[in-house]
Structure formats: C-alpha cells, structure tokens
Amino acid sequence: MIGGGAAGLAAAATAVRAGLRVSLVTEGPPGGDCTFTGCVPSKTLLDAAAADLSFDTALKRVRETVARVAATESEQVLRQQGIDVVRGRAHFVVPRTIEVGGSRLRARRVVIATGTRPAVPPILGVADVPYLTTDTVFDLDAMPGSLAVLGGGAVGCELAQAFARLGVEVTLIELADRLLPAIDPDASALLAEALTENGVRVHTGVPAHRVRGTRNSVAIDIGKGETIRSERLLVAAGRRPETGDLGLDVVDVRTDQNGFIIVDRHLRTGAAGISAAGDVTGLFPFTHGAYAMGRIAVQASLRRSNRPVFNPHAIPRVVFTDPEIAIVGAGEHKLDGVIAKVAYLSMSEVDRAITAAATRGFVKLIAGPRRPLGFAGGGRLLGATIVASRAGELIHEPALAMQLGMFTGRLAQTTHAYPSTAIQQAAAQFFGTYGGRTAYPAEYPRRVSGATAKFANRA
Numbered sequence: 438m439i440g441g442g443a444a445g446l447a448a449a450a451t452a453v454r455a456g457l458r459v460s461l462v463t464e465g466p467p468g469g470d471c472t473f474t475g476c477v478p479s480k481t482l483l484d485a486a487a488a489d490l491s492f493d494t495a496l497k498r499v500r501e502t503v504a505r506v507a508a509t510e511s512e513q514v515l516r517q518q519g520i521d522v523v524r525g526r527a528h529f530v531v532p533r534t535i536e537v538g539g540s541r542l543r544a545r546r547v548v549i550a551t552g553t554r555p556a557v558p559p560i561l562g563v564a565d566v567p568y569l570t571t572d573t574v575f576d577l578d579a580m581p582g583s584l585a586v587l588g589g590g591a592v593g594c595e596l597a598q599a600f601a602r603l604g605v606e607v608t609l610i611e612l613a614d615r616l617l618p619a620i621d622p623d624a625s626a627l628l629a630e631a632l633t634e635n636g637v638r639v640h641t642g643v644p645a646h647r648v649r650g651t652r653n654s655v656a657i658d659i660g661k662g663e664t665i666r667s668e669r670l671l672v673a674a675g676r677r678p679e680t681g682d683l684g685l686d687v688v689d690v691r692t693d694q695n696g697f698i699i700v701d702r703h704l705r706t707g708a709a710g711i712s713a714a715g716d717v718t719g720l721f722p723f724t725h726g727a728y729a730m731g732r733i734a735v736q737a738s739l740r741r742s743n744r745p746v747f748n749p750h751a752i753p754r755v756v757f758t759d760p761e762i763a764i765v766g767a768g769e770h771k772l773d774g775v776i777a778k779v780a781y782l783s784m785s786e787v788d789r790a791i792t793a794a795a796t797r798g799f800v801k802l803i804a805g806p807r808r809p810l811g812f813a814g815g816g817r818l819l820g821a822t823i824v825a826s827r828a829g830e831l832i833h834e835p836a837l838a839m840q841l842g843m844f845t846g847r848l849a850q851t852t853h854a855y856p857s858t859a860i861q862q863a864a865a866q867f868f869g870t871y872g873g874r875t876a877y878p879a880e881y882p883r884r885v886s887g888a889t890a891k892f893a894n895r896a
C-alpha cells in the first residue's frame with residue numbers, strides 16, 4: 438500500500454486478514470488527512486466552539502484528540518497487527534517495484550492510496566501571502582482577530598462557523614452563487630442563514646481577483662471595487678491529487694486531466710496488479726468512502742470472479758455545521774428528467790426539533806418508481822437531504838433503505854420513537870396527506886430552488 442490514510446489502512450488491514458504479507462509505505466504518519474488535518478481536528482474544533490470553549494482551550498482539545506485517535510493507528514499498533522510500516526515518499530521505478538528512501542520494494546499487488554493536498558487557486562498575489570490551509574490552520578497558536586476563508590465548500594463552511602463561534606471575525610468568500618454549490622439549494626440557503634447568524638460575513642458569486650498582504654494582514658479584491666481585509670487568510674478551495682511524482686508513467690497507470698487516478702468499478706487501474714483507492718481516485722472524497730475503497734481494492738484484486746464493486750450510490754455524507762447537512766443519493770435539484778416524487782417536511786413540524794429549539798431545517802425524501810409496481814408501497818428511495826441539528830444520525834435510515842432497495846413505505850410503517858419521528862413523518866407523505874403535506878411530483882425540467890418554492894406544501 439502506498440499511503441497510510443484511511444484507504445491505505447483499510448487496504449492493509451484487509452490484506453493482512455486475507456493472509457498476505459503487507460507493507461504500508463507512507464510519507465506522513467498513519468492516519469493521514471482524516472486524523473491529522475481533516476475530520477478529527479475539524480470535528481473537535483466544531484464541538485469545542487459549540488460548547489463555548491475559549492480559543493486556546495479549543496485548540497488544546499484539538500491537539501489532544503488528534504493524539505488520542507492517532508494512538509489507535511500508530512506504527513506500533515500496525516506492526517502488532519502484522520503490517521510492516523515503511524516511512525518515506527515512494528515512487529514506481531519499474532512495474533510492481535517502488536523505491537522509498539533509496540530502498541526498493543517489490544510486490545505482486547500494489548494499492549495506490551496517496552490521497553490529496555489542498556489546492557491553491559491561481560489568484561494574483563496569493564503565493565506571496567502567508568496563507569493558511571487545513572495543513573496548518575489547526576497549528577495556530579494564537580487566535581487571529583479576523584479570518585478570511587476562501588471557498589464555501591465543506592471545509593470553508595465548517596471552519597467558518599467554528600472560528601466565528603470562537604470569537605474570530607470571519608468573512609467567507611465563495612466563487613459559486615451559493616455555499617456548498619453541489620447540494621440542494623434549499624440546504625445552501627439555510628446554511629447561509631445560520632452562518633450569518635453566527636456573525637460570518639458570507640459573500641457568494643464573487644471571484645477573488647487579487648490578494649495582497651503580510652503575515653498579519655491580507656486584502657482580497659473581490660471585484661466591483663470591493664476589498665475584504667482580514668488578519669489571516671484560510672484557503673479552502675478544494676484538493677489536488679498526490680500523483681505528480683509517483684512515476685505513474687513507468688507503470689502505465691492513467692490519470693484524468695486533474696491528475697486523479699482512473700480506475701474501473703473494481704478499483705483496478707488497468708496496469709497489472711495495481712489498484713487505487715481513496716481520495717486519489719476522485720470518486721468519493723470522504724473517509725468512509727476511502728475505507729470502503731481500500732477494502733474493496735484488495736478484495737477485488739484477490740478474486741477471479743464475484744469481485745466486489747465500489748458503488749457510492751447509497752453512501753451518505755455529512756457537513757458537520759450547525760445545523761448539520763446530510764445527504765444520500767440524488768438531490769431534488771439534480772433530478773432532471775427523472776420520474777420521482779418529493780416529500781418535504783419542515784423541521785418546525787417535528788417535535789424533537791421543537792423541544793430542542795432547533796427548528797431550522799427540513800427533511801426531503803425522493804422516491805422513484807419500483808419495478809413492476811411503480812409508486813405502490815411508496816416506490817423506492819432515490820435520495821434524501823436532511824438539514825437538522827442531528828442530520829448526521831438521521832441520514833443512516835434513508836441510506837439503509839437505499840442500500841436494500843426497500844419500499845419507501847417501510848420507513849412510514851416503522852414506528853419511530855417519539856419525538857424523533859422526522860423520517861416517518863416525511864415518508865408518510867408518499868401515501869397521502871400527512872400534517873397537511875403530500876409528496877409532490879419532481880418538477881422537470883428543473884426549476885426548483887428554495888427562493889422560488891412553488892409547491893403549496895413547501896411553505
């Protein structure tokens with residue numbers, strides 16, 4: 438395995454279980470992005486900020502939590518599991534042979550799991566400013582008075598909220614016309630509302646033209662004569678794959694125009710014995726996706742038939758802001774031409790949200806016909822988007838329904854524990870009017886947006 442992040446660790450554990458001799462070659466410590474610069478520090482910071490901790494205490498908690506998680510997957514722990522850990526940066530020298538730190542390693546099977554690194558957009562002047570990325574932001578030793586965040590994706594939104602709650606003056610700059618541009622526009626709108634309430638100045642649809650500054654002050658020109666001034670700049674504008682110096686040409690592993698490794702559905706690269714897994718494939722850039730891919734890449738490489746397939750259609754993803762945004766499968770805005778029904782439920786009608794005084798949000802369930810019965814039994818679930826304080830827990834029930842291809846009606850038939858009845862209430866709409874709402878036919882060609890909600894039951 439080349440790379441010791443989630444994908445490499447899962448691949449190594451799977452290979453050991455299959456009785457293979459395993460070397461895990463990794464430049465950074467085992468755990469990768471998720472443990473050191475991704476999920477673990479960012480989720481800890483979000484929770485610490487929500488709990489009103491001071492900046493210093495929050496950052497201390499981040500360091501302690503990272504150390505605690507890292508200890509569960511240390512080199513020593515891996516060696517005890519039978520995985521030989523080699524630290525260093527690897528590249529292919531001939532097919533199935535890699536070089537690391539001057540030594541050569543030969544293997545019948547190789548899984549490339551080298552992940553990604555922060556992308557820095559080509560904005561005039563950016564290279565001359567000491568900007569932060571997720572590789573460095575958790576190492577801050579003093580609270581900046583103000584922070585400009587470039588990019589309103591998951592990283593930008595989560596960290597903007599965390600820093601704002603810790604007392605930092607945050608400005609968020611997103612190129613697209615809304616935050617998290619890939620998700621349901623109604624969810625984007627609610628998140629922008631929540632961040633604004635937290636004190637974040639949200640600018641969408643603005644390109645950053647030029648950046649100027651010094652260590653403790655940046656000025657970002659965003660057009661129409663407007664300039665954002667801030668103490669520090671965090672660049673959170675996406676990721677680039679770590680494939681540039683792997684020697685992939687030596688082994689005929691192909692990459693797409695952005696450098697991500699091209700794989701088939703069994704995660705094979707096309708080069709004999711070489712598979713790829715995790716963020717480096719660009720298929721599903723989340724830790725749980727990386728784990729699934731690492732496992733599947735090894736299992737598929739060991740079998741001649743019945744090879745497992747990586748299919749992300751029922752894998753959920755969550756943005757851990759407050760409210761959380763959880764998604765599985767298709768969003769209403771991406772349904773062009775698909776015959777479907779949408780059940781929309783405002784969280785203001787869910788007693789769990791009312792009792793928690795956290796009613797900003799909604800559940801949207803999308804159902805399509807199930808052959809040969811059409812929409813009988815509620816059809817089958819095509820997707821769900823949930824915006825709620827605990828959306829990250831709620832999403833797994835729709836995910837299971839999708840994974841099993843269940844009748845959506847099963848969600849309505851299952852008695853839920855009061856007052857956590859959001860999914861049951863929403864699914865009931867596929868059978869008739871419930872609480873004044875009925876599932877409506879998906880509109881196509883698409884004209885759906887939160888701002889122009891045209892269906893009476895979405896009021």
Ligand SMILES: Cc1cc2nc3c(=O)[nH]c(=O)nc-3n(C[C@H](O)[C@H](O)[C@H](O)COP(=O)(O)OP(=O)(O)OC[C@H]3O[C@@H](n4cnc5c(N)ncnc54)[C@H](O)[C@@H]3O)c2cc1C
Pocket residue numbers: 439440441442443444445462463464465466467468469470471472474475476477479480525526527528550551552553571592679682683714715716717721722723724725726727757
């Ligand atoms: C701030 C942030 C928050 C996130 N939060 C979440 C979240 O809440 N939930 C979620 O599911 N996902 C989250 N993610 C995404 C998640 O971190 C990644 O999807 C996951 O870490 C990918 O794992 P990986 O194994 O593919 O790659 P990585 O974790 O990047 O691991 C790659 C490893 O390969 C090593 N390497 C690279 N090149 C070489 C080489 N040539 N030779 C040897 N070793 C090499 C690196 O040192 C690294 O250890 C977050 C990401 C960020 C940045």
Ligand SMILES: NC(=O)c1ccc[n+]([C@@H]2O[C@H](COP(=O)([O-])OP(=O)(O)OC[C@H]3O[C@@H](n4cnc5c(N)ncnc54)[C@H](O)[C@@H]3O)[C@@H](O)[C@H]2O)c1
Pocket residue numbers: 558560587588589590591592593595610611612613617618643644645673674675676722723754755756757
């Ligand atoms: N909770 C989670 O699961 C979680 C949390 C954080 C990150 N992640 C993952 O980590 C990866 C990186 O996240 P990310 O948010 O950096 O990437 P992203 O690609 O999700 O978002 C980057 C955002 O930056 C914007 N952008 C790009 N260039 C810009 C520019 N010049 N000016 C202003 N905006 C610009 C893009 O339009 C986009 O909205 C993603 O794969 C993400 O899924 C996951």
